[in-house]
Amino acid sequence: MPRGSLHPPYRQFMIVLRSLNGLKGVKNPILTLGNFDGIHLGHRRIISRVVAKAKKEGVPSVVYTFEPHPLKVVAPHNSPPLILDMEDKTGLIKEIGIDYLVLAEFTKEFAATHPRRFVEDVLINGFKVKEVWVGHDFSFGRGRAGTVEYLKELGEELGFKVHVMPAYKKGGRIISSSLIRELVKMGEVRKAASLLGKDYRIKGRVVKGVSVGREIGFPTANLNVTSELVPKNGVYAAYATVEGVRRMAVLNIGTAPTFGGRESTVEVHILDFNGDIYGRKMAVSFVRRLRDEKTFKTKAALISRIRKDAERAREILKD
Numbered sequence: 001m002p003r004g005s006l007h008p009p010y011r012q013f014m015i016v017l018r019s020l021n022g023l024k025g026v027k028n029p030i031l032t033l034g035n036f037d038g039i040h041l042g043h044r045r046i047i048s049r050v051v052a053k054a055k056k057e058g059v060p061s062v063v064y065t066f067e068p069h070p071l072k073v074v075a076p077h078n079s080p081p082l083i084l085d086m087e088d089k090t091g092l093i094k095e096i097g098i099d100y101l102v103l104a105e106f107t108k109e110f111a112a113t114h115p116r117r118f119v120e121d122v123l124i125n126g127f128k129v130k131e132v133w134v135g136h137d138f139s140f141g142r143g144r145a146g147t148v149e150y151l152k153e154l155g156e157e158l159g160f161k162v163h164v165m166p167a168y169k170k171g172g173r174i175i176s177s178s179l180i181r182e183l184v185k186m187g188e189v190r191k192a193a194s195l196l197g198k199d200y201r202i203k204g205r206v207v208k209g210v211s212v213g214r215e216i217g218f219p220t221a222n223l224n225v226t227s228e229l230v231p232k233n234g235v236y237a238a239y240a241t242v243e244g245v246r247r248m249a250v251l252n253i254g255t256a257p258t259f260g261g262r263e264s265t266v267e268v269h270i271l272d273f274n275g276d277i278y279g280r281k282m283a284v285s286f287v288r289r290l291r292d293e294k295t296f297k298t299k300a301a302l303i304s305r306i307r308k309d310a311e312r313a314r315e316i317l318k319d
Helices: 041-057 070-074 086-096 115-126 148-158 177-185 189-196 299-317
Strands: 015-017 030-033 061-067 100-105 131-135 161-165 201-207 221-225 234-242 245-254 265-270 281-291
Touching: 030 041, 041 061, 041 086, 041 131, 041 161, 061 086, 086 100, 115 148, 131 148, 148 161, 177 189, 189 281, 221 281, 234 265, 234 299, 245 281, 245 299, 265 281, 281 299
Parallel strands: 015 100, 030 061, 030 131, 061 100, 131 161
Antiparallel strands: 201 221, 201 281, 221 265, 234 245, 234 281, 245 265
């Protein structure tokens, strides 16, 4: 599988449900609950265990998650930028081998549901669940009263097993979505990738810019970013994917201060490419941060530095 690829050939067919109405025949599954933003190594560990156990038991495997992210509903001012959009999140879960993905609509009414009612209505009456797997910091229901301990108590009472996965650590730090967000915001894309298990990527559509790059011999694609989480301003070695074709690239996130820019933009220079991709969708996978954005005294100095950035990006990406 190419580095940073999100969508290799799938091993199986996954059914996506947005309500419990399509659950006919989905009985006694092995199920995991959570937000799963990023599908990082800790998430992959839980989901992979669920898939393996379900295959061993001969029952369906289920991921039950929420759309939108709960904080966007209950505390939008504190809602974090998402690492993945739903398309990529769904693709990665499918890649791991899950049978059913439930994207439950998260509303204020749902947030007010007592955890016991959720377990009875969804896990027992909806799924007749056999086992539930959650992370060590999982909580659910009104006031986050549905702790891991409470879930275990309900499991013993209502007849399903609860497995709690311990914190997954790497380099002495617990892998979490919040840690990955901070790393991306700081431009630490290599460290973020080591916790995600893939290069961090953003998506958007190529739109018309001011054509400064073309004027200096380095045409760039101005990306109108749709992703919520964008790395720190600076220059990066990356891969740009347009219509399924992935190419080496160097990109700048920032205001182009040499030309008096004020608004931050994402400008992608695809190496050895000069085609017309205006209006096309593009995904950019970050491999390494090369340097901070800076102001150059002359256009010649800027061009010289861009050449060096492109050469360095090529060396990094060709490996």
